[in-house]
Amino acid sequence: MDESDLIFINGTVLTMDDEAPTANAVVVRNEEVVYVGETEAALAWKQKQTEVIDLAGKTLMPSFIESHIHPSIYGLTLLEVDCKPTATPSIAAITEKISEKAADIPEGKWILGWGWDDSKMVDKRNPTRWDLDQVAPNHPVVLKRTCAHMAVANSKALELSGISENTPNPEGGNIERDEQGRLTGLLQEKAQGLLKAPKYGPEDMAKGMKLAQEQFAAWGITTVHCMSTQTADLQLYQSLLEQDELNVRVRPWMWAIDQNGFDGSMEEVLTVGLRSGFGNDMLKIQGLKFMLDGSVGGKTAAFSEPYLSTQETGILYNTVEEVAPLMKRGIEAGLRIAIHAIGDRAIDVAINSYEQINETTPIKHMRNRIEHCIFPTTKQLRQMKEHELMAGSSIGFLYHIGDNYLAKLGEERMKHAFPHQSFKQAGVIAPGNSDLPVNDGNPWMGIYAAVTRKTANGQVTGSEEKITVWDALKAFTTDEAYSSFEEETLGIIKPGAKADLMVLSQNPLDIDTEQLLDMETEATYLAGKKIFSKSTTRKGGSIVQ
Template identity: 30%
Template sequence: MALDVIFTNGTIRTQDPERPVARALGVHHGRVVSLDDDLAPELFDRTVDLRGATVVPGFHDAHCHLTMLGEALVQVDLRPMTVPTLAELLDAVAAAARDAAPGEWVLGQGYDQNHLGGSHPTAEALDAVAPENPVWLWHNSRHMAVVNTAAFEAAGYPGRTGFTVPEGGSVPLDEHGAALGLLEETARGLVSGAMPPKTTAQVAEQIGAASDVALAAGITSVTEPGLGAPEHLGQSVTDLAAYQLAREQGRLGVRATVMPYLTTLHPVGAQDAPDAADARGDDAAGSPPGGAAGAGGDLADRPFGLDLGLRTGLGDDRLRIGAVKVLADGSLIGRSAFMTEDYAADAEAGVSNAGYLQFPREWLEERLTAAHANGWQLAVHAIGDGAVDVVLDVLEAAQRRFPREDCRHRIEHFGVASDEQVARAARLGVVPVPQGRFVNELGDGIARAMGEPRTRFCYRMRSLLDAGMVVPASTDAPVVDYPPLANIHDMVNRSTSSGAPFVPEERVTVAEAVHAYTVGSAYASHQEHEKGRLVPGMLADFAVLSDDIHTVDPATIRDLRVTATVVGGEVVHGSV
């Protein structure tokens, strides 16, 4: 029986220190079976000539909101590179409203107040350009949004009044007590529920569209960080079913590890109650413990699991459940991440603001400990140094109480961390998941919010590697752009969109950045024995580049192109 295919005449960067470069790679049944002359070419059914091209293992984005990325592809693009001024943003919203039917929602994404004179768009400004349509505009952090009066009215709050701000959120008011239009963090849920719910098929279509653009960028694997709780993260309560549908329809071209959101977990057995919402109590919406879900003893001493409408077929090398995700705090650019000291920009304006936790500390302790005790890997969004302290405390206490081997609990973003916090996280075996691209697209706003000297503790990478930590690579797309080559460029060069250096001492080498995007990301999801290296037995996923990323001028990495992407030995983008 002939083997499937051999790729020859290439510079194949394997990520294997024992055999870092090969010239040929054989594939059978989706996995690497040979390098160089391990097996004779005539044993293979097909031969593909790489014509000297450079090959790297497929990029694995360890923190990419694929469902949100698919959604963003069809929303009004409000990123600074597209609409650099408030006037142009309002023109874009007005154009979308003209194309929409009266009462139809106008949805946009990606605005950054730092490029709009420092202020968010207001409800009144949106009312003027879209008087007959509810408007929802995502901030580029995805931790806040601005909406107009029609959106508030659709949610049952005429005059932008009459609501109660939930814990973990904020709604700035005008002098008359009406909302200005900005909804921060959990306060987004005041209005988001008024939007038409998405069907499983619609979410599956978003996943497919996002998968296509990811493949074109050389991404062969993603970790989707948070599904199933649209009031916090995700598109619908059946997000996992949407992933499975996309897989069955052949639309899920990338390999996906998906994280259910923490509020979707509950005491196992409660799903059999007549009313699942009652069985979960108010905890299902993220309220403090003490409702039905927290009653009857210590939650960590009982089975604690997931009910998201799963069905047979979930869990192969294409689609699998990963860690459980929760947001501990907000964002630096939105100044809602929980800090140990006030934001410098607010302090200069005479305002005391150190951000806040999205959930009470006790709730995080109870739920994360229960998930840890029941075998879940934890992935906790913590950006501010105050939130990092809280999460490290919780992880250390949970492990002390319920010891486990090789947990690899993750801190997503790990945005601001002192030397002591880095050392502590390394000692606890935490996997930090920073985003190099934040430095470029968000760096100027972060530096403005943080001030000196605290900016030097932001989005560290060199320090994490020097502490002995395994660091994956990710973008948090669509918060910033998704192409790995741009992200690697920023990990290596670390300059903002204005050209200013951003903590250059935290730069990493090209080799370290590529390792993070391959081996590091696989390690972060317990998959380093399946992917990340091109050696016999591993998945045959790789990207073909226009030049050798290891030898070009590092200042030109972002100019490289992905000419082909291969998943399981099959060309899924471009040609070779």
């Protein structure tokens, strides 16, 4: 018998394979799973150099895949002022942090921050340029909201960016003004692209990405779909791969057109002939990413009916006539499409665009996607199934910002948000995600929300859309792998699959659902190599082994 590298015994193995869901032992050789079954048979593979891992009753399962995050952006946020509600629960706390940062750097140097969320701060309002001016009048300051669809800038940043009361709103964006017509400092959607904050360099990006990878490993995540890949991002991932410092599989979706401050690369991608699937097991191109609407938090997601107590229905970036021809060019060139659509009005444009393309160019085999896809109607679900479209479901939103959604949309509409049971009944594959750094990237929070339909404040909405723990786990493993045509090798434990594995503190199928939030990763393996161990990681120390 061939020699083996690792043998896991004495635990519960959740394979995520519906045909053989559980086992007692797993054998890994040359980065792949070669045997799944019983302990005695597994130990027959043992050779002198084999490491036998006694799980001591713990649970082994495939490591997580994240279908929609922004890895390099998340890495850079780890270098910025932390304005998340856990760190800055009030505007006063934000300004205190900005004041401290301003005292540490020369006047005129930009201060960048990330993560404020008015819905979770005691003030229940957005920070303004005047708030920031009080503590940093001589430093340009830009703080992005957690949703990434809005940013607040102080007067110095607005001045250096050439933004004044006379600056017109860009198409698809809004420069907020108060009742007197004065700039508040808030820039929404495409208006953020007017800011002239300095770009990060390659060294900054590499530093941030290394920090991000450590957190991915601690969460048990070994594959991530980068949903806003630009030139610098792709260069970063390739550079880390060349240096043998890429410790997470990356699946890039190239940002298609200039939007929201991001530079589109569709023309260049088409010119060089890049196709979906190009790359290797660590770095593999997925396709093109488009964007149709904004966010619920900023009331810019596009709905048919207005937000509560308003006449606002959100911002629709493009019509079918505008976006469908662009999508079609990508599809005809062999590139899959992922298109951001949160509200039903945006989802309509996405589906109608796909339908129009399918009239002349078959798309059903491609596993094209609608990102977030939070509020599809019953009709839209049928249309998605008809064209074999996938829903990149941001189920993590329900836990993290579901309370804000309820306040802006109401209970009736929220009953049908993140409809995972309806996805299942309609036959629509819906891999889950957090949209990190928009929200915390811990997959267990999304799994918990899918199973309980509870928000962070304990509100329950749309109980009929609950799914089982098993199905929720599949949303972050096998369904995710299906999304990239890798269901035979990722997100599953069976012979021939990559040995991307994690050891859990408990069996998620055997605990009270409330305990899902407390699940911890004991160890994470990428291709059979241990990249995280809870027992050997010191606070403040490196996670990657």
